Amino acid sequence: MMQELSMNILDVAENSVRAGATLVEITVNEEPSEDVLSVTISDNGCGMTPQQVENVTDPFYTTRSTRKVGLGVPFFKMAAELTGGKLEIHSTVGVGTAVKADFVRSSIDLMPLGDINETISTLIHCNPLIDFIYTRRFEYEQMTLDTREFRRILDGIELSNPQVSKFIREFLAENTADLLSGRET
Amino acid sequence: MKNLAELQALRDDMKTKIGVRKDGETRMRIVVGMATCGIAAGARPVLAACVKEIETRKLTDVVVAQTGCIGICQFEPVVEIYDADGSKTTYVHVTPEKVPRIIASHVVNGSPVVEYTIGANAN
Numbered sequence: 001m002m003q004e005l006s007m008n009i010l011d012v013a014e015n016s017v018r019a020g021a022t023l024v025e026i027t028v029n030e031e032p033s034e035d036v037l038s039v040t041i042s043d044n045g046c047g048m049t050p051q052q053v054e055n056v057t058d059p060f061y062t063t064r065s066t067r068k069v070g071l072g073v074p075f076f077k078m079a080a081e082l083t084g085g086k087l088e089i090h091s092t093v094g095v096g097t098a099v100k101a102d103f104v105r106s107s108i109d110l111m112p113l114g115d116i117n118e119t120i121s122t123l124i125h126c127n128p129l130i131d132f133i134y135t136r137r138f139e140y141e142q143m144t145l146d147t148r149e150f151r152r153i154l155d156g157i158e159l160s161n162p163q164v165s166k167f168i169r170e171f172l173a174e175n176t177a178d179l180l181s182g183r184e185t
Numbered sequence: 186m187k188n189l190a191e192l193q194a195l196r197d198d199m200k201t202k203i204g205v206r207k208d209g210e211t212r213m214r215i216v217v218g219m220a221t222c223g224i225a226a227g228a229r230p231v232l233a234a235c236v237k238e239i240e241t242r243k244l245t246d247v248v249v250a251q252t253g254c255i256g257i258c259q260f261e262p263v264v265e266i267y268d269a270d271g272s273k274t275t276y277v278h279v280t281p282e283k284v285p286r287i288i289a290s291h292v293v294n295g296s297p298v299v300e301y302t303i304g305a306n307a308n
Contacts (some may be wrong), residue, residue, distance in 0.1 A: 001225070002224065002225050003225075007224050007225065007229060010219075010224055010229060011220075011221050011224045011225075014220065014224075014253075016219040018253070037200075039269070046286050070221075071221045072220075072221045075221070075225075082234060115229075115230075118229055118233055119229065121233070122219075122229055122233060122251075125232075125236060125249070126219070126232070126250060126251040137294055150189075150192060151244075153189060153193050153196055154192070155196060155197050156202075157196060157199055160243060161199075162236075162239065162243075162245075163195065163199060164195070165236060165240065166240060167187065167191075167192060167195055170187050171187040171188075171192075174186045174187050175186060175187065178186055
């Protein structure tokens with residue numbers, strides 16, 4: 001089991017990477033007024049057949065050959081269900097996959113979100129050929145990091161360049177702090 | 186607060202400094218296992234520590250990358266370092282605290298930290 005939701009998010013996003021996605025969208029949405037925390041990870045990767053979608057929440061199903069278990073999605077599902085929430089997967093072969101987890105925010109069994117910014121900066125750093133759109137929403141306000149915009153501005157300088165990496169980490173930290181400032185989280 | 190205008194300024198600054206210099210060749214690759222097993226064992230902070238250490242030391246010819254499950258889940262977090270000649274050293278049970286020493290000794294000075302390798306921890 002993971003210690004943080006953000007590690008689950010990283011793990012599930014790695015599935016999008018392996019699915020050959022060129023665009024991955026990650027949204028973390030908090031609505032205390034509705035007692036909801038929801039996480040969506042969607043991609044334009046190779047997608048799954050209905051049969052695969054059915055199997056993917058089974059811990060003893062995996063397409064890989066290095067080991068016999070596939071725990072990423074089952075862990076995420078368990079984390080959601082422990083709070084009284086649920087996990088949904090929508091997938092179409094050749095179009096992409098969307099995984100959405102709803103958590104009951106006040107549940108005592110809700111895992112801490114953890115360092116979601118490190119999850120995002122790690123994904124960007126390690127996958128220079130993939131674009132990421134990360135949105136953090138709190139009630140009606142939000143912050144977004146869209147690597148397509150970053151790429152346009154950088155004009156050939158890589159997103160994994162150390163100076164750019166550092167900028168991305170600071171961008172995430174500062175904009176998240178601004179979004180959450182003065183709020184009870 | 187960081188915004189896109191600041192990114193633009195950073196780009197302009199970098200472009201003037203880089204000039205016509207082409208990026209050099211990669212001398213070494215640091216690869217971190219990032220499958221479910223690695224992530225659950227703490228690979229993300231280890232990778233972040235590698236990235237920060239490379240930045241701090243300005244090691245422009247070293248790349249930090251990720252890989253999937255290496256197949257030795259019980260040894261995660263696992264970090265593999267590929268030297269320029271293609272030889273590989275496998276570090277096991279790596280923590281962010283061990284990273285600066287591995288980078289100073291192995292990546293900068295070419296001397297692997299034997300006590301953190303899989304050979305010294307296989308039993």
